[in-house]
Amino acid sequence: MSILLEVDHLKISARKDDDNLTPIVKGVSFNVARGEVIALIGESGSGKTTIALAALGYTKPGLEFTGGQVRLEGEDVITMASDQLRALRGQRVAYLAQSAAATFNPALTIGEQVTESCVLHGILNQEQANERAEFLYRALELPDPDRLGKRYPHQVSGGQLQRLMAATALCGKPDLLVLDEPTTALDVTTQIEVLKAFKSVIKQEGSAAIYVTHDLSVVAQIADHIVVLYAGEVQEHGSAEQVVSHPGHDYTRRLMHAVRPPPGAGQGEETSSEHHREAPALEVKDIVAGYGKTQNGIPSITVLRDVNVSIERGHTVGVIGESGCGKSTLARVMAGLLPAAQGKVLLDGETLKPALQRRSRGELQKVQFVFQMADTALNPRQRIDHILGRPLEFYLGLKGKEKRRRIGELLQMVELPQEFAGRYPEELSGGQKQRVNLARALAASPEVLLCDEVISALDSIVGANVIELLKRLRKQTGVSFVFISHDLSTVASFADEIVVLYAGRVVEKGATDAVLSPPYHPYTRLLISSVPELRVGWLEETMQTQEAQAGIDRVVTLTDTGCPFFDRCPLAIKDTCDRETAPARQLGAGHTIECHRSEAEFVH
């Protein structure tokens, strides 16, 4: 195979306000041959995106090339003039960004954006480009390919937009594709479909690709070669098979270690019962909630329907489901941020007022919320001791020395050094901020912590450490957790019980081991089977299964009648599932599945 792109001792630095240069990429070299997929992996800050963008001769604002060469077919792109670069971008090298939702212009039609580049470059005229786009829509299995081009980005789903971005990149038949975390923001079920589409199209078109990601399991499915990066330097470089099966470098092994096994029974810890009491710590009964005007107890946009969940003291309930299924809404109802239209929230067996404003200070103290984005949840103008001190004053009336002592304890609890008390959030890393965020919630000495996707924004290694911390805190304090995540593997290792939400309904719930082993609800089975495994060839095997073919990447519909999963379910019974509400089947010890099929039919 001939070499297409040579990255040769590439150096990129950031220019600070005081004109000092901080190196970001410190002399990285690797080659990309024609038709080959190279993966750049590493955690955030490793410089992987910066290196990938260099293939287009582009640096983000504030960064600049400080050394080395990036040669495309022998020609250095770093020193190219701007119209040479413009001719190269979109034509010879095409870029796919992480968030298609943000990178599609909301004011222009999809068709114009897909075909724009190759028409501007004069590769095709508008008519040919439209034909090519339509061909790509079909190849990427997008719905309604004849009319898709006339639609606007907000009219299609996130997974479809991500594939449309691939169509944009491929429209001009580029030699090299640069894919920047193209599936990270997607649900597992959508991710697998997008991965499959990317892989087959790359094969068909014979383009080479640079695939940037932090997810080793994804890399194993798509890459021929893997470059492992840390702090702007190459740690390890080899074929996918070799890096995944026989990692040579210590950092690679640590990355591998942070990859959790596919979710299954028996990964959690023993449920502790030492904090057990009569009434559950928190319980929601027959909750109906949503947004918009409420009429007759039904909100105009109903997100949750008849949801019952109870959290025993000291237990952790994991809530899983695809985006839009109502996970966050459930937490908001529990916290009182969104008063439910119907149903009750009980704390220690006592009914709570639905709205936050009407709850007493003592009730507020017992239920605390940990938000997903520590960046936005922590006030950037307040020092850490101020952030942690506020709930101590407000709920516990602590002042002066007593307060300072407690702040120290809290920092110790979340394994942060004492001197962090005097720092501002922006001086902390993402993982450290999430720890402060957690300490802030713990400061109130709560009985229930609502954790909404608390590790989703963190790298695998950092995220794994935060999970270890949560496990320890649970043991120490006896706090109950509601743990919301779209990452099944994490939930499997942390939760005692799991609630599976689909379109605002609880389709399955029970002890973790019971939910994650057969018999499964068909939706639970789809979720579990969509989690990528860290081995080469997993993607092809999975796509053959019945679940994958029936249920992946369909739009979730909220229905008033019948089972909402009906149109994606491989086991759906026509005229029953779409008409009648599914019965809740008791499968022993609190394990329920809502489905028309009987227990015997689930097992397969």
Added chain:
Amino acid sequence: MLWRALLSRLGISLVTLWVVSVLIFIGTNLLPGDVAQIILGQMATPESTAALRAKLGLDKPPYLQYVVWLQNVAMGDLGISKAGLGAGLGTPIVEILEPRIFNTLRLTGLVTVIVIPISLFLGLIAAMHPGTRLDRAVTFSTLSLISVPDFLVATMLVLIFAVFLGWFPAIVYLRGDETGWVLIKTLAMPILTLVIVASSQIIRMTRATVLNVMSSPYIEMAILKGVPRKRIILRHALFNAVGPIVNVIALNLAWLVGGVVVVEQIFSYPGLAKLMVEGVLMRDLPLVQACAMIFCVTYIVLIFIADMATILSNPRLRHPK
């Protein structure tokens, strides 16, 4: 969805108009003294004042006066001027307004035709080359001009063009039959003043909005697709910046119709704003009410158009899912 948005805007506009009419009526009635006293002047005896009041309908209770006034306004009858303003007592207000409206629209029209292209051009040029000397020059001069009050701008221009250079007349004297070059020359000073004041705001808003859009990920994507810079600005960025720009243009046009009191006064240009000031001085309530209603309608219509443009430029509203 689009029709609903349009209708609700229209409804809100009408309600606003009604509320403003009530406020105007109450406000003008709060002014001390009334027309009867002014007309009679030194001859005012209690009897003659009462008689004139009865003739003008001023003895009726205020709410009744309001209803009568609103009815007449709705039918296009703005009432009879109570103080005359040079045309004699009892002239219909419409007759007084007509030439003034024509003058105001002529000036506004000429200014608009110049302001909009110049401001959009300068705003876009500045946004395309942020931080360059050109951008800094545009930013600095617009900021300085915004901070200077319009009468000072007018005075300085008179000083330069009328006094030192002697190119244009310092005040506007319209015979009414000027056309073409003569008209432009006669109106040059007010036009120049208004263009400078109005364009500064539009330039700044255009620059800021377009710059803001330019930092969004889809613009970076367009760069990485190899789209030329001009097309990025005109096709990718401008579409998403339409809303704020149209709004600031609408506000400036409304200001040109009703808010240029000082400028009209300086050049003694017989426009609507000057007419209103004269009406206030004469305590000619019907005239003041009529002017205020015209200004209010102008604002509401222009803001309505701007809102519509904002809604129409948003594909989420044009093409719901």
